[in-house]
Amino acid sequence: MRTTVTLDADVQRLLKDAEHRTGRPFKQVLNDAVRAGLGRGSARAPAFRQQVFSLGRSRVDLTKATALAGELEDHDAIARTLRKPRR
Incomplete structure (x- = not known):
């Protein structure tokens, strides 16, 4: 089947790297990745x-x-209130 796919630049770079690294055609690398x-x-x-x-x-x-x-909790709230400096 033939189709047109728009690949992001980073994906294309990864596929091209795999193509060169493995020596397989781009089409095969893409199909294997998918x-x-x-x-x-x-x-x-x-x-x-x-x-x-x-x-x-x-x-x-x-x-x-x-x-x-x-x-x-009540005791803690009271203690915090008593510690607050008054203005």
Whole structure:
């Protein structure tokens, strides 16, 4: 099949370098590059599996963790307010 393709200058330079380096015709270098680029995404990667471990029962009761975090945040805000220099 014949077609017209506009190549960016850097792509053309890479193809020409490969043509000179390998001694193959430009057409073959271009076709191989297109095949390699398009074929790369076709192989499906294996599904990611996260290995999990049981850490046992929690040693700390976290039912009031949000309240404790809020309280600590309040204390920090008060401390910052008291440290601010007055004008």
